[in-house]
Amino acid sequence: MTEQKEQRYDINYYADLIGKTDRMIDPVNGLSYHREGEVWIPDIALEPELTEDDRPTWPWGVRRREYLKEYRPSLYQQHVLHCTLWTHMKDIQEQAQNRLDTMIPRMAAEQGVTEELKKTDLLCWVGMMNNIRHSVEETIYADLIYA
Numbered sequence: 606m607t608e609q610k611e612q613r614y615d616i617n618y619y620a621d622l623i624g625k626t627d628r629m630i631d632p633v634n635g636l637s638y639h640r641e642g643e644v645w646i647p648d649i650a651l652e653p654e655l656t657e658d659d660r661p662t663w664p665w666g667v668r669r670r671e672y673l674k675e676y677r678p679s680l681y682q683q684h685v686l687h688c689t690l691w692t693h694m695k696d697i698q699e700q701a702q703n704r705l706d707t708m709i710p711r712m713a714a715e716q717g718v719t720e721e722l723k724k725t726d727l728l729c730w731v732g733m734m735n736n737i738r739h740s741v742e743e744t745i746y747a748d749l750i751y752a
Contacts, residue, residue: 665701666694669750701745708741709734 627640638645670690673681684690713719716733723730 663694663698665745665750666698668746669697670694672750697749701749704745704749705738705741708744709737712737712741 628637629645630637637648639648640646670681673684681690684693713734716737718730718733718737722733
């Protein structure tokens with residue numbers, strides 16, 4: 606039994622395969638290969654690249670991807686190689702949107718920004734709401750995008 610196993614992994618076994626076909630499966634690791642000229646290329650495929658129509662237009666997820674690509678390339682490559690980049694982007698987008706939807710009304714109530722203020726002094730209301738929105742966005746950047 607041991608002799609057969611040794612013979613199976615012998616270089617002569619591979620030489621016989623190489624001479625007979627343009628495709629082979631390595632018995633050691635189970636990978637399939639195809640020949641291009643003198644070189645054997647493993648048959649490994651990643652997720653297909655999304656077209657422009659299929660790509661998400663989520664602002665927070667896209668910002669996270671750009672941050673990872675530029676400042677955390679190893680983490681970005683890890684997500685790409687494990688095919689988890691789009692799900693990571695979607696998770697970041699959902700978390701950011703949830704924070705926007707919950708924190709803006711809560712901060713507006715804490716600061717006294719009401720519909721009554723909107724009716725009486727619109728410019729003051731707009732300014733306060735813009736300040737609140739920017740504060741929440743900075744929190745999202747610090748906690749989710751740049752983390």
